[in-house]
Amino acid sequence: MNIKKKDIASEIFTGSMADISFLLIIYFMITSAFSATRGLDFALPEETDTPEIKQEDAIEVHVTPGGAIEVDKKSLPREQLLPYVLEKLQQNPEKPVILRTDPDASYGDMISIFDLLRRANEEWTDDIGNPIYKDVNGDPLVEIKTISIPTQREIENIWNLLGMG
Amino acid sequence: MALIRGRDRGTGAAIFTASMADIVFLLIVFFVLTYKVEVDKTQMNLPETWIRKKIPEKAAVISIAPPDRGSTIRVSTGEEMALPVSTIEEVITFASTEVAKNPNTEFILKADKDAPYARVDEVLDALKQSKVKYIFLLSEQLTAAEL
Numbered sequence: 001m002n003i004k005k006k007d008i009a010s011e012i013f014t015g016s017m018a019d020i021s022f023l024l025i026i027y028f029m030i031t032s033a034f035s036a037t038r039g040l041d042f043a044l045p046e047e048t049d050t051p052e053i054k055q056e057d058a059i060e061v062h063v064t065p066g067g068a069i070e071v072d073k074k075s076l077p078r079e080q081l082l083p084y085v086l087e088k089l090q091q092n093p094e095k096p097v098i099l100r101t102d103p104d105a106s107y108g109d110m111i112s113i114f115d116l117l118r119r120a121n122e123e124w125t126d127d128i129g130n131p132i133y134k135d136v137n138g139d140p141l142v143e144i145k146t147i148s149i150p151t152q153r154e155i156e157n158i159w160n161l162l163g164m165g
Numbered sequence: 166m167a168l169i170r171g172r173d174r175g176t177g178a179a180i181f182t183a184s185m186a187d188i189v190f191l192l193i194v195f196f197v198l199t200y201k202v203e204v205d206k207t208q209m210n211l212p213e214t215w216i217r218k219k220i221p222e223k224a225a226v227i228s229i230a231p232p233d234r235g236s237t238i239r240v241s242t243g244e245e246m247a248l249p250v251s252t253i254e255e256v257i258t259f260a261s262t263e264v265a266k267n268p269n270t271e272f273i274l275k276a277d278k279d280a281p282y283a284r285v286d287e288v289l290d291a292l293k294q295s296k297v298k299y300i301f302l303l304s305e306q307l308t309a310a311e312l
Contacts, residue, residue: 021189028196038217039273039303044293063282107229107285108212108278111302115214122215151290152283 040115042149058148059088061117063101067109081116082123085144086133093135096146103152120144205239205247205275212278213307220301221271225263227256227292229276229284236277236284243273253287260295268298275303 061081062070069076071084088095097117101110121143124133131140150158205228223243230237239247240259250256263270272292276285292300 018185018189021186021193025189025192025196028193028200031200037220038306039220039301040214040216041218042300042302044298044300101282101286103281103283103286105282106278107276107280107282110282110285111212111214111278111304114302115216115304115307118216149289151293152286153290154293 040111040118042114045148057095059085059095059097061097061099061113063099063105063109063113065102065104065106065109067105067112069113078113078116081113082120085117085120086124086141089141089144090133090135093137093139093141094145096148097144099147099149100155101149114147114149117144117147204241204243204245207234207237207239207247207275209275209277210279211275211303211305214302214304215307217304217306218301220273220303224271224273224301225260226273226275227260227288229274229280229288231277231279232281236280238284238288253291256288256291257295260292260297264296268296270297271299271301272297273301273303 060072062073064070069078069081071081076084085097099110099114099117101113124142125131131142133141135141205226207228207230209228209231225243226239226241226247228239228241228247230239237249238253238256239249240256241247242263250259260272263272274285274288276288289300
């Protein structure tokens with residue numbers, strides 16, 4: 001006797017796939033964050049390596065509330081900052097820049113000046129990265145080697161050491 | 166004589182959906198690859214800078230909220246949601262713990278551009294006291310027109 005074999009339907013049901021897919025898309029769209037992933041890097045000195053910086057050996061940039069700057073105790077427009085620093089570094093390329101910000105200033109004020117100082121590398125090189133300026137020794141001058149951002153506590157410590165606290 | 170009329174033909178108006186599955190899966194793959202849980206969801210206006218370097222993915226995060234939200238400080242290891250801290254000593258404890266786990270731990274400072282610098286100064290000082298080596302100051306891109 002011939003017995004017919006029944007064909008078993010072996011298809012996977014895909015009718016709800018579109019619903020699940022759209023649900024996943026909506027979930028990822030809502031929860032994913034295209035957050036800012038870039039910023040200014042800043043290496044803190046290790047205390048054992050911190051050289052003693054005398055104020056007269058450094059270029060002091062003071063950011064006042066509102067974003068104006070005083071460089072070496074003289075008021076200076078922002079666009080004059082890098083030319084001033086360049087002139088000083090051409091005489092002494094090791095001169096550090098001390099960026100001191102008034103506690104009443106905003107974080108944005110400080111960041112804009114820090115960014116301006118970091119931009120020295122772009123300003124002092126040509127389109128293909130060759131140095132434009134040279135220091136007194138004839139070596140290329142392409143960046144500010146040391147930008148120090150002392151905290152209020154560190155400034156007070158220095159004042160106390162100098163007996164001015 | 167009655168004319169034999171042909172049946173009205175339907176105008177095939179169906180939307181072609183065969184490629185929909187491909188598009189949908191492509192989108193899912195895109196979102197899965199770019200998906201990143203934001204550890205700190207505090208809404209703030211970041212400062213704009215011209216120089217911007219890519220920040221490391223596994224860095225610890227310290228955020229300072231805008232002044233209208235009390236300049237609250239939040240901390241996160243980078244893997245879990247940020248938690249508010251009430252004193253600067255807690256920031257020192259948090260940073261010291263992270264540095265003890267890995268001396269090269271990088272920290273991201275996410276602060277509102279209107280945050281008082283005194284608050285930022287406290288956090289920077291806490292990080293210095295905790296022997297942190299690298300900090301990234303999170304920022305938005307400054308456009309050429311704003312220079």
